[in-house]
Amino acid sequence: MADNDHRPLVAVLFGGRSSEHSVSCVTAAGVIGAIDAQAFDVLPIGITKTGVWRVVEDWASMRFDPDAMPEVTDNGTEVIPPISADGAPLLQRDAEGACTELGAVDVYFPLLHGRFGEDGTVQGLFELSDTAFVGSGVFSSAASMDKHYTKSLMAQAGIPTCPWELVTETMWETDRASVESRVAELGLPVFVKPARAGSSMGVSRVAEAAELEAALAGAFAHDSKAIVEPQVIGREVECAVLGSLYDATLRTSSPGEISVSGDHAFYDFDAKYLDLADAEVTCPAVLDEATTARVQELAASVFRLFDCTGLARVDTFVTDTGEVLINELNTLPGFTPTSAYPFMWAQSGLEYSELISELISIALVDHARAK
Ligand SMILES: Nc1ncnc2c1ncn2[C@@H]1O[C@H](COP(=O)(O)OP(=O)(O)O)[C@@H](O)[C@H]1O
Ligand SMILES: [Mg+2]
Structure with missing residues (x-):
C-alpha cells in the first residue's frame, strides 16, 4: 500500500472528553504497538479531558490499573489540527507559544469512545479538513451514539429491537x-x-x-x-462487521457470546474492564447455524442502515425462544488487543495488525472514492 517514498502518516487520537477517556488510552497503546511500522508512520495524539490535543510519547505505559487509570494530562504544549481542506500540516505549539509543523495527516485513526469521539463531532473536523479517517462519518456516528435514535431507526426499518x-x-x-x-x-x-x-x-x-x-x-x-x-432474558451475542460504504461486500465475523460470572448483575463497567476474569467472550458462539446466520445477517443490515464504513460491532440478545434482537451498534468499539471486536476477527482468521492495516486502507480508499 505504501511506497518507499511516502508512508501514510496515521494520526492516532485517544483519550478525549468522554467518560471513557481511560479506556481509550488503553486502546491506543494496543493499536500503536501493533500498527505495521513498515507501512505507516504514526503520530500518537492524546486529547486531555478538557479537549487539548498533544503529542504523547509514552503511550506504551497506558494500561488498565484500577488504582491509577491512564489519563492524558496537559503538558503546556498543544497540537492544532487544520480546518482548511488544503492539506495543511498539524501544528505543534510549545509552552512558549512558538509553532512548528508536525506534518500533514494522511489518515486519522480515532480511538475515542463515547461523546466527542464516537458521536460525529470529531468526525466533523476530519470531514471539514478533507482528511481520510478510520470509521464512520458524521451521521452514522451521531445516530448510533444515541440509543433512542438508534432504536427508532431500527424499529422503522423492521430490525428487531426490544421496546423502550x-x-x-x-x-x-x-x-x-x-x-x-x-x-x-x-x-x-x-x-x-x-x-x-x-x-x-x-x-x-x-x-x-x-x-x-x-x-x-x-x-x-x-x-x-x-x-x-x-429486561431481555437471553444471551448476549456480538458480531464484528468490516467493510466500506463504497464496497458491496461486507464481512461479518463469527459471532461471539459474552458470559459474565462473579458478582455482576449484568455486563457492567467492572466486568468489562476491571474484573477481567469475570467476563468471557466465546467465539464462535455456540449457536445453531440458523441463529449464527441471523446474527450476521442482522449485523450487516444494521451496518448498512446506518451508512457505516470501516468497522462496527453490532450487539444482540439471542432470546430463549431463539429470537435475535439488536441491542446496540458501536461505530468505534473497544479495540484493545483483547477486546471483543479484534478478538472476534482473530477467531475468524484476521489478526490484530492486519485488521488495523485493513481499516486504514478502507479509510484511504473511501476518502479517494468520496471525492
Ligand atoms: N434490556 C436489557 N435486558 C437485559 N440486559 C440489558 C438490557 N439493556 C442492557 N443490558 C445489560 O447492560 C449492558 C450495557 O447496556 P448497553 O445497552 O449495551 O449499553 P453500553 O452502551 O453502555 O454498552 C448490556 O451489555 C447488558 O448486559
Ligand atoms: Mg453495550
Missing part, C-alpha cells in the same frame, strides 16, 4: 407520573441507561419501582436523556 421508553430529565422533572406509568407498562425489571454513553456507564437494572429514581439519576449523570427497556 425515552425519559428526558425535563420529562422526569415536570411529569413524573407519566414517566412512572410508561415504565410500569414495560414491566419490571427494567434497564435504565443514558441515551448517549457507553461502557455500561450509568446503566442500572431496576427490580422495584422505588429504585427508578436513583437509576434515572445515575443515567442523567451521563446524559440529559435516558432510555428505559424491559
Whole structure:
C-alpha cells in the first residue's frame, strides 16, 4: 500500500472528553504497538479531558490499573489540527507559544469512545479538513451514539429491537407520573441507561419501582436523556462487521457470546474492564447455524442502515425462544488487543495488525472514492 517514498502518516487520537477517556488510552497503546511500522508512520495524539490535543510519547505505559487509570494530562504544549481542506500540516505549539509543523495527516485513526469521539463531532473536523479517517462519518456516528435514535431507526426499518421508553430529565422533572406509568407498562425489571454513553456507564437494572429514581439519576449523570427497556432474558451475542460504504461486500465475523460470572448483575463497567476474569467472550458462539446466520445477517443490515464504513460491532440478545434482537451498534468499539471486536476477527482468521492495516486502507480508499 505504501511506497518507499511516502508512508501514510496515521494520526492516532485517544483519550478525549468522554467518560471513557481511560479506556481509550488503553486502546491506543494496543493499536500503536501493533500498527505495521513498515507501512505507516504514526503520530500518537492524546486529547486531555478538557479537549487539548498533544503529542504523547509514552503511550506504551497506558494500561488498565484500577488504582491509577491512564489519563492524558496537559503538558503546556498543544497540537492544532487544520480546518482548511488544503492539506495543511498539524501544528505543534510549545509552552512558549512558538509553532512548528508536525506534518500533514494522511489518515486519522480515532480511538475515542463515547461523546466527542464516537458521536460525529470529531468526525466533523476530519470531514471539514478533507482528511481520510478510520470509521464512520458524521451521521452514522451521531445516530448510533444515541440509543433512542438508534432504536427508532431500527424499529422503522423492521430490525428487531426490544421496546423502550425515552425519559428526558425535563420529562422526569415536570411529569413524573407519566414517566412512572410508561415504565410500569414495560414491566419490571427494567434497564435504565443514558441515551448517549457507553461502557455500561450509568446503566442500572431496576427490580422495584422505588429504585427508578436513583437509576434515572445515575443515567442523567451521563446524559440529559435516558432510555428505559424491559429486561431481555437471553444471551448476549456480538458480531464484528468490516467493510466500506463504497464496497458491496461486507464481512461479518463469527459471532461471539459474552458470559459474565462473579458478582455482576449484568455486563457492567467492572466486568468489562476491571474484573477481567469475570467476563468471557466465546467465539464462535455456540449457536445453531440458523441463529449464527441471523446474527450476521442482522449485523450487516444494521451496518448498512446506518451508512457505516470501516468497522462496527453490532450487539444482540439471542432470546430463549431463539429470537435475535439488536441491542446496540458501536461505530468505534473497544479495540484493545483483547477486546471483543479484534478478538472476534482473530477467531475468524484476521489478526490484530492486519485488521488495523485493513481499516486504514478502507479509510484511504473511501476518502479517494468520496471525492
Ligand atoms: N434490556 C436489557 N435486558 C437485559 N440486559 C440489558 C438490557 N439493556 C442492557 N443490558 C445489560 O447492560 C449492558 C450495557 O447496556 P448497553 O445497552 O449495551 O449499553 P453500553 O452502551 O453502555 O454498552 C448490556 O451489555 C447488558 O448486559
Ligand atoms: Mg453495550
